[in-house]
Amino acid sequence: MLGKIKLVFWLVLLLVVAYFVSMNTEPKVSVNILPPDIRIENIPLALVIIFSMILGGLLILVIAITDWFAYKIEKLKLKRKLNLLTYDYENCQKENKKLSEENTKLKTEVDTLKNQLLQIQQENQNLSDEISKLEEENKLLNQKVDVLIDQLDLIEKERKQKVSEETKEENKGE
Numbered sequence: 001m002l003g004k005i006k007l008v009f010w011l012v013l014l015l016v017v018a019y020f021v022s023m024n025t026e027p028k029v030s031v032n033i034l035p036p037d038i039r040i041e042n043i044p045l046a047l048v049i050i051f052s053m054i055l056g057g058l059l060i061l062v063i064a065i066t067d068w069f070a071y072k073i074e075k076l077k078l079k080r081k082l083n084l085l086t087y088d089y090e091n092c093q094k095e096n097k098k099l100s101e102e103n104t105k106l107k108t109e110v111d112t113l114k115n116q117l118l119q120i121q122q123e124n125q126n127l128s129d130e131i132s133k134l135e136e137e138n139k140l141l142n143q144k145v146d147v148l149i150d151q152l153d154l155i156e157k158e159r160k161q162k163v164s165e166e167t168k169e170e171n172k173g174e
Contacts, residue, residue, distance in 0.1 A: 004060070004063075004064040004067065005064075007060060008057060008060055008061060008064065011053065011056065011057045011060060012057060014053060015050060015053040015054065015057065028042045028043065028044060028045070029042075029043060029044075029045050029048060031043065031048060
C-alpha cells in the first residue's frame, strides 16, 4: 500500500514538471475523444499532457483503492479465520484438560486395581501355602489312620484268636 502512495506522489510530481515544461512551448493540437464525431480543436499540448497524467493518476488511485478494499476484505477473512482457530484451540485445550483429568483418574484406578491384584496374589500364595500344609497334615493323618487301622486289625485278630482259643478251651472243658 505504501508503494502505491509513493507511485501516486511521483505521478503528481511528474504532472507538475510536465506542466512547467509545457508552459514554455505553444504547440496546439486537436483531440478526438472516444466517439469519433466529438473533436476538440486547438488546445495546448500541455493541457493534453496534464489531462492525460491526471487521468492516469486517477486510474492509479482507483486501482490502489480497489487493492486497499481487497486487502481489507482479506484482513477480515483472516481475522474471522483466526477467531475460529482460536475458538477451536480453546475447545481443544478444554478437551485436553478434561482428557488429562480422566487419564489421571484412570491411572489411579489402574494403580488401585494393581494393588488389589497384588493383594489377591499374596492371599492366593498364602492360601496355596496353607493348602500345601493342610495336605501334608492330611497325609500324616492318613498315615496315622492307616497305622491305627492296622493296629485295630491286629487287635481284632488277636481278639478273635483269643475268643477262638477261649471257645476251644471251653469246648475242651465241656
